[in-house]
Amino acid sequence: MRILREFGQFIKMAGGMFHKPENPKMYWKQFMLQCNDIGIGSLGIICIISVFIGAVSTLQTAYQLVSPIIPKSTIAQIVRDTVILEFAPTLSCIVLCGVVGSKIASELGNMRVSEQIDALEIMGINTKGYLVLPKILAGLVTIPLLIMLAMVLGIWGGRLAGTAAGIIDPTIFDTGLAMQFKAYNVYFALIKSVVFSFIITAVPAFYGYNVKGGALEIGHSSTRAVVVSCVLLLLADYILSALLL
């Protein structure tokens, strides 16, 4: 029952976002600010986790491929596909659920509790359009870019680890990367990243915007936002994989 009620409230909030902006320049400024917060703000963590994911993938794949009849270039193929198909989009987005999601939920929750949203409403500003929509749009623009970067850095990290550990020669790794490459995998990963971006921004925005109470409730809503968006993200991952692969 609660899920249905929250879903209804979410649809209502989403519908309320689409209004003629009071001043398009201010909305653009807010959008750019959010692009900076979500995109540039998450760059560091995405770079770190991507490199390590790629590196660990290479080491673990090499550990399992002990047969002499399997060529070493297979390691690169496996690392490439797992990073592109799963690790870069899904794992990065789960991390972003925590980083970006909790920030959005607590920021909006604090604005609600300290009456800043009410102050904007009284000025005659559509707060859903001014505060929530730019966050979702900024996520839809910047998160897929971060995922693309994560793919590149993940594969590079794998190559670096393989070379450093003496598991695979860089030339063989590069040859393996080009073998049986399917561009569709990249499109699939990008489709996933767009859906995940929406979940990562819209769900925490919903919980933050509708906070009632005080500091304790801001914490609760932030936690709930991260948990719900993580679960939805994994569910979406499964549905998209079943439909598109």
Added chain:
Amino acid sequence: MIEIKNLKKSFEDKAVLKGVDVVFDDGKCNLIIGSSGSGKTVLMKCMVGLIKPTSGNVLYDGEDFINLNEKEQKAIREKLGMLFQGGALFDSQTVEQNVMFPLDMFTTDKYAKKKERVKQVLDRVQLKEEAYRKFPSEISGGMQKRVALARAIVLNPKYLFCDEPNSGLDPQTSLVIDKLIQEITKEYDITTIINTHDMNSVMEIGDHITYMHQGEKEWEGNNKEIILSENQKLNDFIFASEFLKDAKRMRTIQETGEIPKDMPTGVKDAIEEKLNLDLDGDGHIGQPPGNDPPSKE
């Protein structure tokens, strides 16, 4: 002028406003007073559209705000300014940016003109230039209230709403905020509605006072009439205030010629000396001989 007609609001089964009728006049400080839970904040939130009332009307110069469409409501909202209890300043913006925000959003003026207007209103609320670049968390509560007031008046509103403007402030700063609100009301000829339970404010700036009790309008009048009111509920509310207790005692002296028993001795002696009367019948005007404080020697 704002006219409230038979305004009702219930939250589930609990009726918070039970049919309120009141008129707030232009160019006056209209105060809504009442104890906590009397419905004054809900009344104000219904008036500005933050809460939708169950029934009734809120008329801004004859236009029924509740039944207007969203676009028309927006047009009225642009004429409103509101000073929130906690200031509601935007944390991520400096003092100057906070006050400039409504100008950025609703005007097409050049930056220099907007900056000049911001300076004008910040000067009006007596805020020094060194505070302009500070963030709300870096200034005092009184300064935050002044910045919030500056932001509320920067677009020259026709109606100014203040929700407990003195909460959390010391009596001296409260007085400064009260005076500012009063001066701004007269200067801009705006309709000001203030929610408060600060009796200092009531006596200082209450041109029109509405007393709310359990969701109903119990009494209305001005700051001269309030002391002389015979309404028992209102008297219980206002005379709970320490400084108004003295006013009540003075009223008892005036009406009965007898000094109230609960009058502190020091105050009683001072009044006796001032009026040159033996009010307590102890045969002395002021402090009886022998009651002098012991000398430090």
